[in-house]
Amino acid sequence: MYEFDWSSIPGAIPLLLKGMLITLEISAVAIVVGIAWGTVLAVARISGVGILSKLAALYVNLFRSVPLIMVILWFYLITPELIRAIFGAGIGDIRLASALVAFALFEAAYYSEIIRAGIQSVPRGQMSAGLALGFTPGQTMRRIILPQAFRNMVPLLLTQAIILFQDTSLVYVIGLSDFFGTAYKVGDRDGRLVELLLFAGLVYFVICFTASRIVKRLQARYAID
Amino acid sequence: MQLIEIQNISKWYGEFQVLTECSTSVAKGEVVVVCGPSGSGKSTLIKCVNALEPFQTGNITVNGISLSDKKTNLPKLRSRVGMVFQNFELFPHMTIIENMTIAQEKVLGRSKEDALTKGHALLKRVGLVEQTNKFPGQLSGGQQQRVAIARALAMDPMCMLFDEPTSALDPEMVNEVLDVMVALAEEGMTMMCVTHEMGFARKVANRVVFMDRGRIVEDAHKDEFFGSPRSERAQEFLSKILSH
Numbered sequence A: 001m002y003e004f005d006w007s008s009i010p011g012a013i014p015l016l017l018k019g020m021l022i023t024l025e026i027s028a029v030a031i032v033v034g035i036a037w038g039t040v041l042a043v044a045r046i047s048g049v050g051i052l053s054k055l056a057a058l059y060v061n062l063f064r065s066v067p068l069i070m071v072i073l074w075f076y077l078i079t080p081e082l083i084r085a086i087f088g089a090g091i092g093d094i095r096l097a098s099a100l101v102a103f104a105l106f107e108a109a110y111y112s113e114i115i116r117a118g119i120q121s122v123p124r125g126q127m128s129a130g131l132a133l134g135f136t137p138g139q140t141m142r143r144i145i146l147p148q149a150f151r152n153m154v155p156l157l158l159t160q161a162i163i164l165f166q167d168t169s170l171v172y173v174i175g176l177s178d179f180f181g182t183a184y185k186v187g188d189r190d191g192r193l194v195e196l197l198l199f200a201g202l203v204y205f206v207i208c209f210t211a212s213r214i215v216k217r218l219q220a221r222y223a224i225d
Numbered sequence B: 001m002q003l004i005e006i007q008n009i010s011k012w013y014g015e016f017q018v019l020t021e022c023s024t025s026v027a028k029g030e031v032v033v034v035c036g037p038s039g040s041g042k043s044t045l046i047k048c049v050n051a052l053e054p055f056q057t058g059n060i061t062v063n064g065i066s067l068s069d070k071k072t073n074l075p076k077l078r079s080r081v082g083m084v085f086q087n088f089e090l091f092p093h094m095t096i097i098e099n100m101t102i103a104q105e106k107v108l109g110r111s112k113e114d115a116l117t118k119g120h121a122l123l124k125r126v127g128l129v130e131q132t133n134k135f136p137g138q139l140s141g142g143q144q145q146r147v148a149i150a151r152a153l154a155m156d157p158m159c160m161l162f163d164e165p166t167s168a169l170d171p172e173m174v175n176e177v178l179d180v181m182v183a184l185a186e187e188g189m190t191m192m193c194v195t196h197e198m199g200f201a202r203k204v205a206n207r208v209v210f211m212d213r214g215r216i217v218e219d220a221h222k223d224e225f226f227g228s229p230r231s232e233r234a235q236e237f238l239s240k241i242l243s244h
């Protein structure tokens, strides 16, 4: 019978916290950039401008047809030079930088599909009403359509954020010490892999379960009006 | 002077021709009612007037400005042409007063105070000043449509377009909206109204345009239209609608 020994966890807390910060950083950047870039893609896709909407569709379908873990690896292996060239030499850990870029671009594809559905859930007459008042199509999208679309989408966007938060653990493939990566390394070092991974799993569970409860609440609230 | 001049316009959706060589006009201060059976192209025609729908041939001018001219600033033109929709189309995420002011501020560049003053004055005029801070979803259909009319008027339009403004309303709310429209007509507003409210047409219309299958079949002074419609289709339509 396996003898549990949790004693290496308390000492590892500072390291684990540092790992959690990286996990949160990747999640936050992927959510913010993913939603912003995803909105651009969604608007491009339904713009009716042939070339724009085809390019956006190609982008979305490409990223949605490839496993995330491969995207993370590609960006790490292929683009460090490019990333350095764009963001300058002072970006620090190239693994983190490439993971941030990979997640943001990958999540944007998923967010854009959610946002596209949200935009299409707004009645068409709203666009006509905006145009009839003298707004340009762009202004109508920004001031009239998108605010309503995002209201309808809040629960789905948050659900996607929860999935994304869990998926950040995949950065272990490029040796990045996020929360999961740190737990793994500490467990490996101390010969207590089982305990550390159980503990890490519990932490993920608590965070995600709490977040999904909050989403349920929001859903109920938005459903009323 | 003709404020709205529709010259021989035709429009297709793919193979399907929705409008066939439609011509009519609305003079300044005139009220023209457009009617006809469902699917005859009334909404399409009226949406062509403020370029919400493109058309392939013919031309429309509004206040002398040609819609087919590539140089025409369509948003600017639309800002001066009021439009009221069947389903109100208030912005549900904004309060009533925000609905009234947003385009005044962001399109016409009015100051916030000016926009609010104008908004309140118009809400008062349509009898809804107590609803200022509510959201559209909290108002009845009739109230929402009155706000929609006030919202259009806030832009100081040179003419107003109505697309079946009362047909989504419960019967007991039709009159409150028609009353606002009648008052507007009596003040001399230039109006083009798609409606089946023949009482309204008799009261304030100058002319009635009757459409059938994408064509303007009859375009007559209202007395002539109600007295002795020339086309069989219009007679049929009138007898059907009046017997209701």
Ligand SMILES: Nc1ncnc2c1ncn2[C@@H]1O[C@H](COP(=O)(O)OP(=O)(O)OP(=O)(O)O)[C@@H](O)[C@H]1O
Binding pocket: B013, B016, B018, B036, B037, B038, B039, B040, B041, B042, B043, B044, B045
């Ligand atoms: N986007 C579209 N694509 C294809 N056909 C369309 C489109 N919009 C309208 N039509 C068709 O064009 C015709 C005219 O439509 P329109 O809405 O102008 O009629 P209407 O006279 O306003 O009818 P109603 O009284 O029902 O409002 C109809 O046969 C309709 O099916």
Ligand SMILES: [Mg+2]
Binding pocket: B042, B043, B044, B163, B164
């Ligand atoms: Mg119609």
